Amino acid sequence: MTQASARRPRADAQRNRERVLEAAEHLFAAMGLAAQTDDVAREAGVGVGTVYRHFPTKRLLVEAVIARRTESLLAAARAAIHDPDPGEAFRRTFTRGAELLGRNRAIAEDVAGGMNLPALPPGIKQALFAALSELATRAQSAGQLRADVCPADVVMLVSCVAHSVELAHRFDPGLRRRFVALVLDGLRPDVATPLPGHRLDLDDLHRLAARRGGH
Amino acid sequence: MTQASARRPRADAQRNRERVLEAAEHLFAAMGLAAQTDDVAREAGVGVGTVYRHFPTKRLLVEAVIARRTESLLAAARAAIHDPDPGEAFRRTFTRGAELLGRNRAIAEDVAGGMNLPALPPGIKQALFAALSELATRAQSAGQLRADVCPADVVMLVSCVAHSVELAHRFDPGLRRRFVALVLDGLRPDVATPLPGHRLDLDDLHRLAARRGGH
DNA sequence: TGACAAACGGAGTCGCGGCTCCGTATGCTT
DNA sequence: AAGCATACGGAGCCGCGACTCCGTTTGTCA
Structure with missing residues (x-):
């Protein structure tokens, strides 16, 4: 069987994930899906790469926000x-x-x-x-x-x-x-x-x- | 005063304009605004350039169709x-x-x-x-x-x-x-x-x- | 029928926006 | 404190689709 999971993620990763979600919630609420991933990154004070590491696709980010x-x-x-x-x-x-x-x-x-x-x-x-x-x-x-x-x-x-x-x-x-x-x-x-x-x-x-x- | 108008347009131009409009009507009706200008040109049997000569903008083409x-x-x-x-x-x-x-x-x-x-x-x-x-x-x-x-x-x-x-x-x-x-x-x-x-x-x-x- | 303006075709440009890549930085473990 | 996996940043890539440019063709008029 494949080596399963997951020690707890690094502290900064967890923090950034939260920041991204919050920024996305604000921006998407205000500007709709027209808000761009780069904007979300800037608003979150984070690079685009970081956003895409946590949410590999814009769609996934959107769905995370909607779910919350x-x-x-x-x-x-x-x-x-x-x-x-x-x-x-x-x-x-x-x-x-x-x-x-x-x-x-x-x-x-x-x-x-x-x-x-x-x-x-x-x-x-x-x-x-x-x-x-x-x-x-x-x-x-x-x-x-x-x-x-x-x-x-x-x-x-x-x-x-x-x-x-x-x-x-x-x-x-x-x-x-x-x-x-x-x-x-x-x-x-x-x-x-x-x-x-x-x-x-x-x-x-x-x-x-x-x-x-x-x- | 500026030299005003317009001798009658060439016969092929008139014909092509009509073809483009007709193709656009079909495509837009069936596929919505997602239909691309290139598709319209192909459907009309005409180059893209010709479409853009008659309707300088996609929007103008759409509006011509809507008007009709x-x-x-x-x-x-x-x-x-x-x-x-x-x-x-x-x-x-x-x-x-x-x-x-x-x-x-x-x-x-x-x-x-x-x-x-x-x-x-x-x-x-x-x-x-x-x-x-x-x-x-x-x-x-x-x-x-x-x-x-x-x-x-x-x-x-x-x-x-x-x-x-x-x-x-x-x-x-x-x-x-x-x-x-x-x-x-x-x-x-x-x-x-x-x-x-x-x-x-x-x-x-x-x-x-x-x-x-x-x- | 020759000459020229008008029109044509379609390969190529350009801007946009989602996404990737990789050199650098940072937290965690020993 | 050293070493390493994990995470970071952001310049750049890539596909898409509207639109342009220019060498070639065609209708028209003398």
Whole structure:
């Protein structure tokens, strides 16, 4: 068997890794994915080489940042599943997610542009979407969410909220909140002009993504 | 005064310009703005140099294509202003616009990512947004559209529809239609949880865009 | 039909941004 | 304190895609 792991990393390495993550969080939140690795390095007071040693790819750095910023939302979403008022639980979680997106441009861009499903092993994004779907289904059973939306619609709406974050950034911060309010109104069970087309769940979404991705 | 214009351009030049436009329309519709100028040239059976002689910039080529594909929608939008049923006129025009976006990936990307307001002299995009705002206002006066949405919201919704086109392309064509239906439901006057924040009209939007653009 | 302006083609340039390489510095262990 | 693995820095590389330049071709007009 191969000589396994890992004595504890050197102190400066650990410190620098933390600095890089913090710099990346700031820059990505403020400038989105357009922030360059060199900028992150400068902000962290570190050379580019160091950034790439800790995060061999820009994508990996981005995902590390997203993971850190998303954990508590995932916890909240999972807790909300047992809320006695499923409609409210869904709306609260949806809104809270929107606010996270509003606070971090890079996460918004990532969710808007990709929601690219083959993410990290832990798969926080998938977990979040799964929890949100669960919340939606419960709200539907309670008659507090229109019955004809499906998990794929919810994912799409989240992606559109992420898109509205970019617009809000470019024009007016208020736009995002107004959009979320409009969407939630459109999701009420009483309006409900039946939606065209067919329902898709998260698995269908994965399958379709894989097919198109494979070209 | 300077020697003014323009004897008629050479026959091959005219022919090539047309070929380039047509190739660009096909490629941009199918692959979005990711289609490269070299591809357009190849598809047109022409050298890159020729493309750049007729359209000195990729952006100018894109805008020429958009202008061609958008004219008839603008005419329809303007005609709809005099429709006796303003609610229906708004919804029909909104839907028709969404379908145009669904048919042309590049236009969708352009509307989603930029809706960058300083466009060509004719300013087709502005004209379209103006007409759509007018339609919305009339629908509101007739009590067929919630009173608290404003022109900026409508522009944002269009941009989000454009975004949903990308998702539809990547996952399932049905997603766009479902999104449009959801949004139109959210715009009905009877639901109307009041929207947060303040109203913005198109001029505000221009002003804000200019301020941010100037950094 | 000759001559010349107009147009063509496409190899090459250029800027950008992600990433690598390697000579130097530094923390840890003995 | 010496030695070595680990980590650092940042100049430079490389691929990509928009755009240019110039030698060649072609339409037009006298």
